[in-house]
Amino acid sequence: MYALSTINPFLAARRFRQGKAAPTPQPELRPQRYHEPEQPIYAKLPRAPKNASPVPHLTSLYHNAEAGPYGDRGYPGNCSGNLIKDLLLYFKPEGIVFDPMSGSGTCADVCRELCIPCMSWDIHSGLDACGKDFPAKEMFPFIWAHPPYWRMKLYADDPRDLSRAPTLECFLQRYGQFFRNCASALNPGGKLAVLMGDYCDKEEGFIPLCYHSKRLAFAAGLKQHCTDIIRWSHGASSSRKVYRSVFIPGLHDVLAIFEKPN
Numbered sequence: 001m002y003a004l005s006t007i008n009p010f011l012a013a014r015r016f017r018q019g020k021a022a023p024t025p026q027p028e029l030r031p032q033r034y035h036e037p038e039q040p041i042y043a044k045l046p047r048a049p050k051n052a053s054p055v056p057h058l059t060s061l062y063h064n065a066e067a068g069p070y071g072d073r074g075y076p077g078n079c080s081g082n083l084i085k086d087l088l089l090y091f092k093p094e095g096i097v098f099d100p101m102s103g104s105g106t107c108a109d110v111c112r113e114l115c116i117p118c119m120s121w122d123i124h125s126g127l128d129a130c131g132k133d134f135p136a137k138e139m140f141p142f143i144w145a146h147p148p149y150w151r152m153k154l155y156a157d158d159p160r161d162l163s164r165a166p167t168l169e170c171f172l173q174r175y176g177q178f179f180r181n182c183a184s185a186l187n188p189g190g191k192l193a194v195l196m197g198d199y200c201d202k203e204e205g206f207i208p209l210c211y212h213s214k215r216l217a218f219a220a221g222l223k224q225h226c227t228d229i230i231r232w233s234h235g236a237s238s239s240r241k242v243y244r245s246v247f248i249p250g251l252h253d254v255l256a257i258f259e260k261p262n
């Protein structure tokens, strides 16, 4: 049994003032220190319903800790090729897959393995996914996109790089243009898979970038195709850091899959 003051010291003090209970000594209200083990912690996943999916392990909780032999793990913001592979095996796009922000070429490597034609762009090769030169209308059945989480990581020196947007407003304006470009370049019924994470900026505070992705995608005329896929952030560089500040660590990104209506 716990003393009332242990459970709720404020209620205990009020009851004492009302002559209802004698106060018990207050425990030291000092934040507890938890010593986290270095080894992995295993969480029990809910059982997924059986269905006719060609990729049954692809659920709304993407927890594969292996990124696979794709792209360059040393590239800032590199993402799991296995996730892209699972998506392509699920959606089976017929035609060219487009990755307009390709970084180390993870999506192109997966496409090569699956013998799917792929077109890769990046601002590092001078191609601006938020600009007017985006490929022509209705060219792609599937676009994979992993944009910068605004300035969480800086990529190119080019001022057109989304990570170099000087203000949040400027970032969102260019990010909105990116969605309009994708909406125009998708075939009717085509899919746009966008991997994005929320970000806490030193000046702006917490920025719900996943919310903004959806807002801007809908404004561009796209609709959401299926559940969000919560990608557990295995191997994130921040996981190994020690911070002095107090916060609730975000351990996931969100993959949203949009569709261009027919």
Ligand SMILES: C[S@@+](CC[C@H](N)C(=O)[O-])C[C@H]1O[C@@H](n2cnc3c(N)ncnc32)[C@H](O)[C@@H]1O
Binding pocket: 071, 072, 075, 076, 077, 078, 079, 080, 100, 101, 102, 103, 104, 105, 106, 107, 121, 122, 123, 124, 127, 128, 129, 130, 146, 147, 148, 149, 155, 156, 160, 161, 162, 163
């Ligand atoms: C999160 S990284 C992508 C990493 C990639 N998924 C991988 O596995 O290596 C974001 C990429 O977007 C590129 N980028 C930023 N702004 C861009 C723009 N306006 N047009 C095209 N690419 C851009 C950056 O150069 C960077 O390579």
